[in-house]
Amino acid sequence: MAENFVIKQEPHGGKMRYVTTVDGYESEMTYLTPNPKKIVIDHTLVAPELKGRGVGQALLLRAIEDARKGGYKIEPTCPFAKAQIEKHQEWQDVLAR
Helix, strand or coil: CCCCCCCEEEEECCEEEEEEEECCEEEEEEEEEEECCEEEEEEEECCHHHCCCCHHHHHHHHHHHHHHHHCCEEEECCHHHHHHHHHCHHHHHHECC
């Protein structure tokens, strides 16, 4: 059963990020916006205490949902985000080519 995480979007050090705090541990996915039609996901950090709970995938899914709603594409330079998008055929529509 997937957990329901509260994910916020906020500025962070000249970038933007999706962030969630679970059981007191913060996890994030950072991204850049080089233009209005694309974001570049460059880093995902999940607290070690939360590994295996689907936190990273939840952060990525939020980015995918936002890309679909906003009509922009995602370029994943973060190894985690890149591997997950490649693995999920249903997410290919948001992949920047």
